[in-house]
Amino acid sequence: MITKLYKITDELCEESNLAGKEKLEADNQPSKELAAIGSSAGKEKLVGNILRCETTLQNGGAGLSCDDMLAEAGRIIRDGGLVAFPTETVYGLGGNALDETAAARIYAAKGRPSDNPLIAHIASMEELPRIVKYIPESAYKIAEKYWPGPITMIFEKSDIVPYGTTGGLDTVAVRMPSHPIAKALIKAAGVPVAAPSANVSGRPSPTKAAHVIEDLSGKIDAIIDGGQVDIGLESTIIDLTGEYPTILRPGYVSREMLEELVGRVDMDPALDGPPDNNIRPKAPGMMYRHYAPKGELTIVEGSNDNVVAYINGRLELLEDNEAETKVGIITTIENAPYFSKGKVVCVGTREDDDTVARQIYGALRQMDEYNVEVIYVESFREGPLGEAIMNRLNKAAGYRVVRV
Ligand code: AMP
Ligand code: MG
Numbered sequence: 001m002i003t004k005l006y007k008i009t010d011e012l013c014e015e016s017n018l019a020g021k022e023k024l025e026a027d028n029q030p031s032k033e034l035a036a037i038g039s040s041a042g043k044e045k046l047v048g049n050i051l052r053c054e055t056t057l058q059n060g061g062a063g064l065s066c067d068d069m070l071a072e073a074g075r076i077i078r079d080g081g082l083v084a085f086p087t088e089t090v091y092g093l094g095g096n097a098l099d100e101t102a103a104a105r106i107y108a109a110k111g112r113p114s115d116n117p118l119i120a121h122i123a124s125m126e127e128l129p130r131i132v133k134y135i136p137e138s139a140y141k142i143a144e145k146y147w148p149g150p151i152t153m154i155f156e157k158s159d160i161v162p163y164g165t166t167g168g169l170d171t172v173a174v175r176m177p178s179h180p181i182a183k184a185l186i187k188a189a190g191v192p193v194a195a196p197s198a199n200v201s202g203r204p205s206p207t208k209a210a211h212v213i214e215d216l217s218g219k220i221d222a223i224i225d226g227g228q229v230d231i232g233l234e235s236t237i238i239d240l241t242g243e244y245p246t247i248l249r250p251g252y253v254s255r256e257m258l259e260e261l262v263g264r265v266d267m268d269p270a271l272d273g274p275p276d277n278n279i280r281p282k283a284p285g286m287m288y289r290h291y292a293p294k295g296e297l298t299i300v301e302g303s304n305d306n307v308v309a310y311i312n313g314r315l316e317l318l319e320d321n322e323a324e325t326k327v328g329i330i331t332t333i334e335n336a337p338y339f340s341k342g343k344v345v346c347v348g349t350r351e352d353d354d355t356v357a358r359q360i361y362g363a364l365r366q367m368d369e370y371n372v373e374v375i376y377v378e379s380f381r382e383g384p385l386g387e388a389i390m391n392r393l394n395k396a397a398g399y400r401v402v403r404v
Contacts, residue, residue: 103194145261234251249283274399
């Protein structure tokens with residue numbers, strides 16, 4: 001299968017006199033002004049099984065307009081095909097959430113276990129009553145404050161949502177993303193869009209189009225390249241079907257932020273630690289090994305000095321050549337200068353958890369590229385995103401933590 005790649009870059013946005021994607025959102029007419037992608041009339045280049053559709057806007061505007069491009073991508077989804085697209089959290093792999101066959105294609109492309117339900121993405125509040133049975137008061141409060149944005153809510157599903165989308169559950173997860181391309185694509189599709197992260201199941205989630213290409217080229221119909229995502233971690237998931245709202249996956253919107261709105265919020269007990277046969281996570285996906293690089297990942301937790309000393313101590317035990325090629329270190333600006341061996345990847349400063357979140361999945365993927373066998377990563381408990389970052393790292397590391 002040939003996968004079509006549509007590219008939307010910031011420079012192109014500037015070319016079309018847009019200050020950036022934010023402006024587009026304000027105009028609420030993203031597709032009109034967003035720089036366009038040439039398709040049939042533009043330059044097309046086949047590289048492997050990717051058909052790169054290069055824009056010709058700079059040379060006088062030949063090719064598809066952005067409206068046309070999004071309409072085409074929307075049509076692919078409406079007709080049962082799959083399109084990967086950027087959201088503010090990670091890249092999603094979109095298909096028609098109301099079409100069981102499309103859902104089955106998503107599972108097949110990702111190699112995802114079919115009991116791991118998909119999140120349905122909508123572009124406006126009007127779409128919600130169609131797909132859920134009942135909207136609790138708390139959902140309106142959360143939606144008013146955080147939608148569009150990085151939080152997913154779980155409701156009882158309506159009859160039009162097939163079990164093929166919900167992994168056989170009577171509930172459905174719903175999110176309204178804020179990324180302008182995601183919003184425009186969902187509108188163009190005209191249906192709720194089921195979109196799990198656009199990676200092969202088990203691998204780190206994709207935070208840029210290159211990651212999606214790596215995992216899914218040749219397996220899906222199209223990819224929209226909208227550059228690096230903003231947040232870099234998947235949405236918070238909150239279940240509204242029980243007595244108290246319950247967080248099933250931590251994300252950018254924290255428990256404290258939610259408690260301010262709706263009072264008591266519980267955490268799913270399964271979030272506390274390693275898999276336990278007696279505590280089954282309420283989000284089936286949280287059961288699976290996730291986000292993992294190929295090498296064996298260990299979290300090293302302690303003061304900067306102790307972390308550096310521990311990792312250097314491990315490096316000393318190896319032959320120079322081995323330390324250089326087989327060990328990866330995911331670290332920060334504060335500590336990076338003190339490692340003289342190994343493949344070192346820096347995810348920003350310890351002072352800024354936003355940057356760490358944005359870069360952590362890319363760093364895990366970089367380790368796969370280096371083909372290292374052993375990986376050490378610093379721990380990032382501090383800061384508002386600490387809980388979400390550590391949830392993903394713990395899973396990626398199979399809860400292997402060394403305290404030093
Ligand atoms: P992903 O789309 O890859 O970010 O994964 C979606 C996550 O949402 C998985 O962990 C799913 O188990 C979870 N999820 C989706 N629908 C439901 C649902 N109806 N009930 C509980 N968890 C859900
Ligand atoms: Mg995922």
